[in-house]
Amino acid sequence: MTITxxxxxxxxxxxAYIGDLEDGELVGSDGATFTGEHFSFEVTDAPTDEGFGFDxxxxxxxxxxxxxxxxxxxxxxLNVVLTDPCVVLENGAGEIRVAxxxxxxxxxxxxxxxxxxxxxxxxxxDAHLTMTGVNVLGPQYLPGTKIAPVRIHVS
Numbered sequence: 001m002t003i004t005x006x007x008x009x010x011x012x013x014x015x016a017y018i019g020d021l022e023d024g025e026l027v028g029s030d031g032a033t034f035t036g037e038h039f040s041f042e043v044t045d046a047p048t049d050e051g052f053g054f055d056x057x058x059x060x061x062x063x064x065x066x067x068x069x070x071x072x073x074x075x076x077x078l079n080v081v082l083t084d085p086c087v088v089l090e091n092g093a094g095e096i097r098v099a100x101x102x103x104x105x106x107x108x109x110x111x112x113x114x115x116x117x118x119x120x121x122x123x124x125x126d127a128h129l130t131m132t133g134v135n136v137l138g139p140q141y142l143p144g145t146k147i148a149p150v151r152i153h154v155s
Contacts (some may be wrong), residue, residue, distance in 0.1 A: 004103075005041060007038045017073075027068070028041075031067030043065055086108060096114055107109070
């Protein structure tokens, strides 16, 4: 199994809202792209089960991806930046983390709790916002709000 990418629509209603704004921007950069429906993030160093410390049998370990997803509108008053997501799981339960804005020391923010399972040839994880995730996405959401599932693709 080789991990190839992570795809994530963050919060579908938020993407739709920003997409409808006159000045709305949904942009992927530095290894991320926006497809019109979700962001795709490149895997870092093409990890495999054996070489990256992720056990596919138990869905345990850490998978990191690179890229930046920027969601912007309202003349910059709405500005969400999600960079270099990592999925950390233990027996299918865990979190998705993103780089702390401006940090050069690798600090990460846990923005959503995940419950993962295998789906087809990949992994899909249901996601619910943490309090930190509320601070990142905005106060219109509450902790525990269901957001878009995180999908990890393999080949």
